[in-house]
Amino acid sequence: MDAAAQQKRLAELISSISHPDLWRPVEEVEQVLATGSIEGTGDPNTEDFLLIDVTGKEILDLGCNVGYYSYLALKRGAKNVVGEDIVPEALEIARILGDKHGCAGAEFRKGSFFTRNGEKHEMVFFLDIIGNNSVREGRAVDQFDAAVRPVGKELVISLRPVFVPERHLANLNGAPPLPQIWAELAQTYGEKYCRGDRFHFLEWAADRLGEGWTITPLPTPEMAHSIRKQIFHIVRTDG
Ligand SMILES: C[S@@+](CC[C@H](N)C(=O)[O-])C[C@H]1O[C@@H](n2cnc3c(N)ncnc32)[C@H](O)[C@@H]1O
Numbered sequence: 561m562d563a564a565a566q567q568k569r570l571a572e573l574i575s576s577i578s579h580p581d582l583w584r585p586v587e588e589v590e591q592v593l594a595t596g597s598i599e600g601t602g603d604p605n606t607e608d609f610l611l612i613d614v615t616g617k618e619i620l621d622l623g624c625n626v627g628y629y630s631y632l633a634l635k636r637g638a639k640n641v642v643g644e645d646i647v648p649e650a651l652e653i654a655r656i657l658g659d660k661h662g663c664a665g666a667e668f669r670k671g672s673f674f675t676r677n678g679e680k681h682e683m684v685f686f687l688d689i690i691g692n693n694s695v696r697e698g699r700a701v702d703q704f705d706a707a708v709r710p711v712g713k714e715l716v717i718s719l720r721p722v723f724v725p726e727r728h729l730a731n732l733n734g735a736p737p738l739p740q741i742w743a744e745l746a747q748t749y750g751e752k753y754c755r756g757d758r759f760h761f762l763e764w765a766a767d768r769l770g771e772g773w774t775i776t777p778l779p780t781p782e783m784a785h786s787i788r789k790q791i792f793h794i795v796r797t798d799g
Contacts, residue, residue: 563660570656577649583625583688586653592628593661596635605718606632608778608791609687612716614638620681620710622673623689627654627666633685634665642681643668673706680712687791690719695761696729696741698748704765715794721762721777722787762792772798 561569574586588601598606609629615637621630624643631654633641643666645651651668658666673686686707694700707717723729725745730738746754753760762784766775776793777783783790 566656566660570653570660573649573653573656577647581647581650582653583650584628586626586657589626589628589631589654589657590661592632592635593657593663596632598632601628603628603688605687605789605791609716610636611778612791612793614683617714618682619685620644620683621685621687622707622710623686624654624668625650627657627668629685629687630654630666630668631658631663634663638665638683640665641667644671644673644676646670646672674702676706676710678709680710682712683714683716684711686715686717688718690717692720692723692728693732695720695723695759696725696732696735696744698744700761701748701768704768708769711794711796713796716791717794718789718791719761719765720787720789721760721784723759723761724757724787725759726757728787758787769794772796 574582591600592598598610609632614633617638619630619633619638619641621627621633621641621643624630624645625647627643630641630643643651643654648670651670654666654668684707690700690703694703707715720728725741726738729735729741735741742754745759749764753764774795774797778791778793
């Protein structure tokens with residue numbers, strides 16, 4: 561496809577999908593591709609993501625959307641990236657963007673992280689996927705397991721370590737009254753993670769992983785107790 565046709569197709573794709581299927585403004589990915597920097601991109605967690613060394617790594621970006629983190633990783637020295645998502649238009653946008661900017665090393669393919677074939681990758685990204693709704697509805701359990709399954713060595717994941725359900729969950733669309741939310745959290749994740757006015761999601765995730773992993777909150781250890789979404793670098797220590 562020549563440059564003009566590519567530009568036309570990109571415009572068609574952008575107008576054919578909207579948030580949340582088109583999760584990142586295309587300009588942000590363009591910015592990353594053009595300069596490898598995050599200047600001009602709006603995600604407050606990205607700066608912490610940059611603290612992780614991706615040099616020479618083989619990466620699987622689950623739920624990659626238009627490839628924001630895939631390209632950021634390549635621009636910062638990753639060996640290659642496989643991006644997977646269930647929205648074909650987002651994947652096509654990701655491919656066109658890489659092509660336009662001459663950024664090789666990324667493959668984008670359609671697939672659900674729930675039904676992968678067991679293939680493992682050295683480093684896995686699971687970024688901006690586990691959100692308030694999935695935690696409230698209990699879908700976060702299967703999502704977390706799906707993030708961990710393909711990990712060869714390292715997982716880069718974003719999640720809110722500590723929830724204040726009254727603040728973070730009670731006002732969500734379709735949420736039941738607060739006492740029921742607490743009952744469901746206790747039933748899905750366990751009573752021991754529900755203490756005072758807080759639900760300790762990172763503690764649950766750490767127990768779910770079990771022995772043989774280290775969990776590093778970024779940018780500082782205190783972020784393990786944060787009530788804001790943070791990036792975590794999780795590394796297998798058992799082989
Ligand atoms: C909130 S967006 C985050 C996108 C990207 N990780 C980023 O930070 O720019 C979540 C993405 O996960 C994708 N997704 C949702 N369920 C999925 C599934 N079962 N398998 C693969 N991707 C999925 C969505 O299509 C969407 O692109």
